[in-house]
Amino acid sequence: MLPTHPARLLAAAALLALAACAAPTESAPTEPAPTASPAPAAAQGGAHSGGHAGHSTADAGLYAVQSGPLGVVATDSEGHLLYRSDADSAAPSTSACTGACTQTWLPLTVADGAEPELLGVGEALVGRLDRADGDDQLTLAGWPLYRHRDDTGGLADAGQNGADGSWFAITPTGEKAAA
Structure with a gap:
């Protein structure tokens, strides 16, 4: 089934573009990469739904996207850069970002029990961190994930x-994105 959400379409197009740019010695996988099941419809929501105020939910997905100057970065399902x-x-x-x-x-x-859809992000790299406020924060290669409050979803490095x-856009492998 093809993605129908605009951000999913953007992510799918970016992955196709990345595959087309692969070195000739690399071969494309014959099977699609495994993905986690999307969250139940009741658990999906916008950037501020679910969890505590000021948190961003990722029930819909984590995507690898070509951003231009930052290279390939991880985004949430709404196209917000992740940091x-x-x-x-x-x-x-461990998250040091609390309070203000x-x-x-x-x-x-x-959400508890929900798994994000992954597109270009390895399932083995995605984890969870129990926050002091009771929420489950997603991690990538062990690094807690965040988005910037001023990010509008246009792949700008807000x-x-x-x-x-000390804040850096994150790649799908958990590295700091090129500045």
Whole structure:
């Protein structure tokens, strides 16, 4: 079944473009990459539905998208860039962003029992972190995921390097995106 949501169409087109740019020595997979099941319709919602105020939900998906100057980055299903912070830890997964921080950097949360749809993001790299407020925050390669409150979904790097230089768009493998 083809994606019908505009952000899914954008992500699918970006993946096709990436596949077309692959080096000649790389072969395209003969089977589609495994994806997690989409969340139940009751669990899906907009950027601020579910969870606590100031959090962003990812019930619909995590996508790898070509962004231009930042290269291939991870986005939520609505096209918002996802970020990681140098103040956090990947091993073990720990979030240092609490209180006022979460008003600018919205933790990417997922409803209990819901699994995000993955497109170009390896299932083995996606995890969960239990936040002190009771929400489950998604992680990528151990790094807690966030989106910037001013991100409109146009793949603009609203928060790259943040006010203190410790926030970076994240790649689908958990690395910092090129600045």
